[in-house]
Amino acid sequence: MASLRSSLMATVLVSAALLASGAHAAEKKEDSLGVVIVFLGGPDTGGEGKGLIDQLVAELATATGLEPGALEGSYFTENAPAVAQLSANPDSFVLGSLGFFLSQRQSAKLVPLARLKSTLNGTEQFHILVKKGRYKSLDELKGKQLWGSPLYEDPKFIDRVVFSGKLEAAKHFDLKPTSRPLSAVRKLQKEKIDAVLLNTVQHESLRRMPLFDELEQVFVSEPMPSLGLMMVDTPRTRAMRQKLVTTLLGLCGTPQGKSVCRNFGITGFDPIEEAALQPVIEQFEGTK
Numbered sequence: 001m002a003s004l005r006s007s008l009m010a011t012v013l014v015s016a017a018l019l020a021s022g023a024h025a026a027e028k029k030e031d032s033l034g035v036v037i038v039f040l041g042g043p044d045t046g047g048e049g050k051g052l053i054d055q056l057v058a059e060l061a062t063a064t065g066l067e068p069g070a071l072e073g074s075y076f077t078e079n080a081p082a083v084a085q086l087s088a089n090p091d092s093f094v095l096g097s098l099g100f101f102l103s104q105r106q107s108a109k110l111v112p113l114a115r116l117k118s119t120l121n122g123t124e125q126f127h128i129l130v131k132k133g134r135y136k137s138l139d140e141l142k143g144k145q146l147w148g149s150p151l152y153e154d155p156k157f158i159d160r161v162v163f164s165g166k167l168e169a170a171k172h173f174d175l176k177p178t179s180r181p182l183s184a185v186r187k188l189q190k191e192k193i194d195a196v197l198l199n200t201v202q203h204e205s206l207r208r209m210p211l212f213d214e215l216e217q218v219f220v221s222e223p224m225p226s227l228g229l230m231m232v233d234t235p236r237t238r239a240m241r242q243k244l245v246t247t248l249l250g251l252c253g254t255p256q257g258k259s260v261c262r263n264f265g266i267t268g269f270d271p272i273e274e275a276a277l278q279p280v281i282e283q284f285e286g287t288k
Contacts, residue, residue, distance in 0.1 A: 032072040033240060034092030035060065036085055038100050041152030041179045042077045059257055063247045064240075077179070079154070083108065091236040093244060098124065098227040099153035101277075102161070102284040109233040112277055113245050114269040116228035122270055124200045124226040126150060126162045128219035131191050138167070138219055141195055146173035147184040148197030160284050162197075162221045189214055200226065224280050228269055245271065 035057050057073040060066075076082035079100070086092055086108050094100075094110065101110055115122045128138070128146070135141055146169070151158065158169045169175060176193070178184050181202050187193045189211050195218070198206065206212050229248060231237040251257035252268040261268065274281075 032070055033236065034085070034089045035071050035073045036082065036092045036094045036096075037073065037075045038079075038082045038094060038096035039075065039077055040079065040097065040100065041149040041177055042075075059251065060244065060247060063251065063254070063257065064243050078152075079103070086232055090232045090234050093229065093231045093237065093240075095229055096227075097153065098224060098280070099150075099157035099161070101227050101230050102157055102281065103154035105281070110230045111233045112227055112230050112272050112274055113241070114227075114229040114248060115272045116226045116266060117268040117270055122226055122272075123223040125203075125223050126200075126221040127198050127203045127217055128195050129185075129188065129198065129203075129206075129215045130195045130218055131188055132214055132216045134191065135195065135218055138172070141218070142172055144173060144194035145176050146195045146197055147176040147178050147181075147187075147193055149177065149179055149181050149202075150197050150199050151175050151177035152179075157284060160286065161224060161280060164222060164283070165286075185211065185215075225272060225277055227272065227277070228266075 037053065053073045053075060057071045058068070061068060061071045074085055076085065082096075082100075083104060086094070086104075090109075093113075101112060104110055128141070130141070135144075150162070151169075153162075155170060159165065159167070163169060173195075176184075181196070181198065184193065184196045185198075185206060188196050206215075229245070231241060249269050249271065252261035252266065
């Protein structure tokens with residue numbers, strides 16, 4: 001049975017895993033470049049996660065011809081410490097979500113580089129599921145509990161992009177962010193909670209589970225780019241941009257890289273230009 005916890009790991013890198021919790025960051029060497037993984041609401045990965053991220057960073061360094069230690073990895077499950085890390089160490093590449101990019105784009109000077117390959121051709125959607133027959137619409141869910149790990153994203157992203165500005169989630173629902181989506185889905189199955197919000201990776205994983213037949217969808221967002229890789233715009237990241245992006249795009253096709261990608265539950269990356277994100281940027285900023 002596919003585990004939503006495993007799929008949640010794939011969401012950032014949507015993606016990935018490292019040090020242990022949002023309170024822990026690698027102290028970057030003065031001459032190294034950062035590889036910062038931001039997995040909002042993600043699990044405390046402990047030693048297993050550290051091993052995975054060390055493997056990823058080592059493989060990236062080797063494939064790009066860099067010396068060991070030239071890349072330093074760090075993992076965050078909360079916005080504030082991730083932003084603090086980028087502020088203190090701006091020479092960094094970031095594995096993170098579209099929501100993180102949109103909310104920090106201007107303040108952190110983020111530039112999009114690649115999107116995650118997915119079953120939806122590089123796009124992502126968000127789904128609200130309920131127990132079959134219990135609710136039929138978002139209107140019927142007004143004032144009800146909505147659980148999900150995507151609720152750790154910036155509220156403006158949830159309101160303006162996920163719900164296309166048609167409602168304010170914090171006013172419409174009783175929001176319950178959780179880093180345990182599978183547990184939430186099982187509670188939903190037993191009618192202990194009202195609804196669950198899932199991203200594409202989580203939803204596709206759930207579709208392969210028997211309990212999916214007991215649930216139904218009352219909302220799906222418009223498709224949006226499934227962003228995976230970005231960088232802070234500095235002279236050093238600009239100098240390394242082409243080499244690192246080219247390496248990452250081909251990483252999942254190499255024997256060693258394929259193993260790394262499999263650990264993170266991803267099939268690869270595709271390049272993306274900021275122009276492709278302009279519509280969703282305008283939507284987030286309220287200028288569309």
